[in-house]
Amino acid sequence: MSTPQLTRDDNAATTNSQPKAVWAVAFASVIAFMGIGLVDPILKPIGEQLHATPSQVSLLFTSYMAVTGVAMLVTGVISSRFGAKKTLLSGLAIIIVFAALAGMSGSIGEIIGFRAGWGLGNALFIATALATIVGAATGGVAKAIILYEAALGIGIATGPLLGGVLGGISWRGPFFGVSVLMAVAFIAIVVLLPETPKAAHPTSITAPFKALRHRGLLTVSITALLYNFGFFTLLAFTPFPLDMGTYAIGFIFCGWGILLALSSVFLAPKLQARFGSLPMMALSLALFAIDLAVMGMFTEHKVVLIVGVVIAGAFLGVNNTLITEAVMISAPVERSTASAAYSFVRFGGGAAAPWVAGKLGEHNMSLPFWLGAVCTAAAVAVLYIGRTALAHIDDHDPAPHSVEEAQAITVAD
Structure with missing residues (x-):
């Protein structure tokens, strides 16, 4: 999500005066977002050593994203009744267990199942992390969001790199690595994060479905569902035609993640201020569709694929920030409810795309x-058709105004 530009003094205050609890949650957020691209470098080794086809290996993403999406419908219900700290710790504990079990697996089916459990823990954690940082941070909401986005960007960028390094030792290494790091994060949150109060009004499980009646939120959600076919084709399938070692794949997707993080935090706000949210969302998605089409035309050329992957980070980073803001203000409902509804719909694309791409x-x-290019182009069309319902999104401050509203929308945006 977009944030105001900070001065050097502001940044110094942000980095030097935050409570330890904030840093504990931020560190855990880095590790959680590592999980998105962590398995990229080991997709081919897993397939080769466990005798699995690309579509079977791609189910590691499908099970993870499908469970994350469905679980998003109940995370608000859980956190509003048990409090943020218990929800965070529950999510971390589930990830610790299922990441370790994935590392001990002896078949592709076992890994797919354990990745599904991992997705449940991930949903519980990421749906609560931003709200917790906002509640514990000093200096206002904008600075808290800067910290969260920085954690997100670092996790997205370093996940493939860590996966490549540990995967060079064994395909099991990245799974055990996440389990150990999450255990450290769990201890940090237990020690450093004070007990958080429960929400004054428990969230209803039907609220996300009711929110989708609003055309603006539905438009943004369907847009995200469609372009996620392109996003997860890039993420889950490209390692197969690249056919390179774990280190090489890790560095390539690290470059993608770095560009995504930089464009999300620094480039998107400037483009938004100058040209507006809707035009820049449409342009970034159109450029991503063209990028995928070029990769489709020159799939046999590894240089084209490498360049295509890395520059896609810039297009996706801009779009992720702007579409996240649009979700926050696209419907007259609580932002946590809008987040849950949006995440549920968009993860449909995230879950289906890896398997479909592998089969094709x-x-x-x-x-x-x-297919990714066509679906992403269709996302631009949906955005254009629903533009009138989103005409107001540049007239509001997208920053959350309360801890209850400050629920995270994940980057698998």
Whole structure:
């Protein structure tokens, strides 16, 4: 999400005067977001050593994203009744257990199942982390969001790199690495984060579905569902035609993550201020669709694929920030409710795309990229059709105004 530009003194205050609790949650957030791209470098080794097809290996993403999306519907219900700290710790504990179990797996089916459990823990954690940082941070909401976005960006960028380094030792290494790091984060939150109060009004499980009646939120959600076909084709399928070692794949997707983080935090706000949210969302998605189409035309050329992956980070970073803001103000409902509804719909694309891409790729390596390009172009069309319902989004301050409203919308945006 977009944040105001800070002066050097502001940044100094942000980095030097935050409570230890804030740093504990921020550290855990880095590790949680590492999980998105962590398995990229080990997809091929897992397939080779466990005798699995690309579509079977891609189910590691599908099970993870499907469970995360469905679980998003109940995270608000859980956190509003048990408090943020208990919800965070529950999510971390689940990730610790299922990441370790994935590392001990002996078949592709076991890993797919344990990744599904991992997705449940991830949903509980990331849906609560931003609210906790906002509640514990000093200096206002804007500075708290800067910290959260920085943690998100670091996690997105370093996940593939860590996966490459540990995957170079064994494909099991990245799973055990996450389990250990999450255990450290769990202890840090137990020690440093004070007990958090429960919400004054428990969230209803039907609230996200009712929120989707609002055309603006539905438009943004369907847009995200469609472009997630392109996003997760890029993330889950590209390692197969690249056919490179774990270190190389890790560095390539690290470059993608760095560009995504930089464009999300620094470039998107400037473009938004100058040209507006809707035009820049449409342009960034159109450029991403073109990027995927070029990768589809030149799939046999590894240089094209590498460049295509890295520059996609810039397009996705801008879009992620702007679409997150749009969700926050697209409907007259609590922002936590809008987040849950949006995440549930968009993860449909995130869950289906890896398996579909893997199946298509078993017949023709170019087809997944073409499908991603077509779906992303369709996302631009949906955004255009629903533009009137989103005409107001640049007239509001997207920053959350209360801890209850400050629920995170994940980057698998």
